[in-house]
Amino acid sequence: MNSFPQGWYAILPLKEIRSRLVVIKRLGIDLIVWRDNKNQIIVMEDLCPHRSAKLSVGTFKDNKIICKFHAFEYDASGQCVHAPEFNKPIPKLCVKKFATKVEIGMVWMFYGLIENDLAIEPLQQIYDTFAGTYCYISKIWKSHITRCIENQLDYTHLPSVHHNTIGKKFTMPQNAKFIKSFDGIKSFHRDNNDGPSTEYVFPNSWILNISANFKMIVFFVPISEVETKFYIFNFRQFLNNFMTKKIFDFILNITNKIILRQDQMVVESQGLTPSNLSNNELLMKHDGAIKLFRELWNERM
Numbered sequence: 001m002n003s004f005p006q007g008w009y010a011i012l013p014l015k016e017i018r019s020r021l022v023v024i025k026r027l028g029i030d031l032i033v034w035r036d037n038k039n040q041i042i043v044m045e046d047l048c049p050h051r052s053a054k055l056s057v058g059t060f061k062d063n064k065i066i067c068k069f070h071a072f073e074y075d076a077s078g079q080c081v082h083a084p085e086f087n088k089p090i091p092k093l094c095v096k097k098f099a100t101k102v103e104i105g106m107v108w109m110f111y112g113l114i115e116n117d118l119a120i121e122p123l124q125q126i127y128d129t130f131a132g133t134y135c136y137i138s139k140i141w142k143s144h145i146t147r148c149i150e151n152q153l154d155y156t157h158l159p160s161v162h163h164n165t166i167g168k169k170f171t172m173p174q175n176a177k178f179i180k181s182f183d184g185i186k187s188f189h190r191d192n193n194d195g196p197s198t199e200y201v202f203p204n205s206w207i208l209n210i211s212a213n214f215k216m217i218v219f220f221v222p223i224s225e226v227e228t229k230f231y232i233f234n235f236r237q238f239l240n241n242f243m244t245k246k247i248f249d250f251i252l253n254i255t256n257k258i259i260l261r262q263d264q265m266v267v268e269s270q271g272l273t274p275s276n277l278s279n280n281e282l283l284m285k286h287d288g289a290i291k292l293f294r295e296l297w298n299e300r301m
């Protein structure tokens, strides 16, 4: 195990599986993502258990992936069903396959030993309400996932980091409330729970509730211990007719890129150590959500 707690991680938008096989790295593991003959998404380690050749340089035949090196054939369960040099299956050879689900337009992979349920109700609600009306961008940061998530939970950086964008007219909430549960952290920045609120959904999603008809979901996808890929989805129920959608999607995506770049510079400067191991930091009253996040991350480790 490394610095990632076990759980269901969003790893890739389904839209990005445009060919039979996609090669990615997630949670420090080289993976192949492919569709079997029943259109099921399979996520496997990109590693032949015979002598470690990459399966991604192999080929497909009859719903099996064939390793380029010695042409051993593996089925969709990862089992070696044919080894040409013996002309028979090798039952003890099995590619590592990960439990996978496709929900809310994302591929999810279970990382860890004891599989639990995928708990994404708050994300599902948004997806159902806004189905088909979103746009997204992605960007890779040289940061540990914990630093990326904490940046999103931190509202006090808005007037400094985003002084000329979203932080321009920001008033610092003095009575923000944070509610931690087993599955995440809700943050309310204004009294009476009005105004924008955020929700972190363990392990790698975050929601910004801007208004009833405008929301954002961010997926923080760990590539490795030192790289995290952001997928920023915007959902809205306005300016969505065929004339305005493309234009407004473009404006929204550009705006998000500008804001993200402002964050990236500062967060990357924090270094690559996971935040929950940074014991020498002094958290303040306004870092309440960050304190809870570190607790939750450690508890779920």
Ligand code: FES
Binding pocket: 048, 049, 050, 051, 052, 053, 067, 068, 069, 070, 071, 072
């Ligand atoms: S390394 Fe893959 S078949 Fe030998």
Ligand SMILES: [Fe+2]
Binding pocket: 151, 157, 158, 161, 162, 259, 263
């Ligand atoms: Fe920010």
